[in-house]
Amino acid sequence: MATAKRKSSAKKSSGRKYGKAASKRVASTMRRRKKGTLKSGRGGKGGTVKSRKQAIAIGLSEARAKGAKVPRKRASKKSASKRAAKRAARKK
Numbered sequence: 001m002a003t004a005k006r007k008s009s010a011k012k013s014s015g016r017k018y019g020k021a022a023s024k025r026v027a028s029t030m031r032r033r034k035k036g037t038l039k040s041g042r043g044g045k046g047g048t049v050k051s052r053k054q055a056i057a058i059g060l061s062e063a064r065a066k067g068a069k070v071p072r073k074r075a076s077k078k079s080a081s082k083r084a085a086k087r088a089a090r091k092k
Helices: 020-035 052-066 077-091
Strands: none
Touching: 020 052
């Protein structure tokens, strides 16, 4: 028995979370980290980035700023609790 493939008229979207531009941006950031030219903070005033995770985060945020397909940042627990505290203060 041969199974017939279904043909759908609608084009299936790719299941990629991150776009190609985002991965290129991260790769470039990793190279800058390896060279020792990647700085943290605005205007390069911060120190040199040593952490691999921090370099990836910087690359993704740069890609996000350029409009590449990157998922939104997760809200940290600290900022979530701050928001809850603000809401509670407003209700009083």
